[in-house]
Amino acid sequence: MKKTLSVLIAxxxxxxxxxxVNAFAASPKTDALLDKLETATEVSVTIRSGETKLxxxxxxxxxxxxxxxxxxxxxxxxxxxxxxxxxxxDDGIYGYLPTLPFFYVKxxxxxxxxxxxxxxxxxxxxxxxxxxxxLKSYEETVDGTTYYVEEYDDREFVISKxxxxxxxxxxxxxxxxxxxxxxxxxxxxxxxxxxxxxxxVPAAAIDLTPxxxxxxxxxxxx
Numbered sequence: 001m002k003k004t005l006s007v008l009i010a011x012x013x014x015x016x017x018x019x020x021v022n023a024f025a026a027s028p029k030t031d032a033l034l035d036k037l038e039t040a041t042e043v044s045v046t047i048r049s050g051e052t053k054l055x056x057x058x059x060x061x062x063x064x065x066x067x068x069x070x071x072x073x074x075x076x077x078x079x080x081x082x083x084x085x086x087x088x089x090d091d092g093i094y095g096y097l098p099t100l101p102f103f104y105v106k107x108x109x110x111x112x113x114x115x116x117x118x119x120x121x122x123x124x125x126x127x128x129x130x131x132x133x134x135l136k137s138y139e140e141t142v143d144g145t146t147y148y149v150e151e152y153d154d155r156e157f158v159i160s161k162x163x164x165x166x167x168x169x170x171x172x173x174x175x176x177x178x179x180x181x182x183x184x185x186x187x188x189x190x191x192x193x194x195x196x197x198x199x200x201v202p203a204a205a206i207d208l209t210p211x212x213x214x215x216x217x218x219x220x221x222x
Contacts (some may be wrong), residue, residue, distance in 0.1 A: 042069035042194040048186040072199040101202035
């Protein structure tokens with residue numbers, strides 16, 4: 001349960017790191033993203049985070065997607081054909097496999113019930129804006145692709161570079177000069193339209209929660 005919630009929270013924070021970069025900057029592309037976020041009620045972000053080999057043989061790209069619509073949150077992890085989806089809404093927190101949408105499990109507690117999730121998203125964006133500063137824009141070629149780059153800092157040690165192709169954000173490189181660490185984030189999709197189906201458990205799916213609880217209890221009491 002704690003791990004599930006931490007994934008959801010971390011994913012929302014990641015979205016904020018993308019969109020909450022200086023509301024007053026002279027950077028039209030980043031301002032356009034911020035303007036959309038300020039007026040939107042839904043958003044979806046898909047990020048590529050690495051490569052893996054399924055079952056030790058099949059190469060697959062790891063992707064993490066987060067969608068927020070009103071008070072609904074959906075987190076999806078995918079590695080090739082393997083996908084897992086977690087949905088959090090006022091009714092509860094559910095988990096199921098989109099490639100095998102016949103079963104689902106439900107968490108006992110619901111920490112977001114009654115919360116204004118979208119207001120929390122915008123609040124986090126507003127808080128971050130006070131600590132960032134636009135520096136400059138320029139073109140940079142990486143692996144044969146020419147990007148339009150917008151560069152920001154936090155007025156101290158962290159430099160954030162946003163790489164665009166046209167108006168689409170494709171990459172974020174964050175460098176912490178105090179530690180020498182560099183973090184690359186690759187964006188497959190950013191959308192301000194999210195299908196309601198992302199937040200719905202398949203209608204024909206069977207609730208396996210009681211069965212799994214019974215198995216767990218039998219194991220710990222054996």
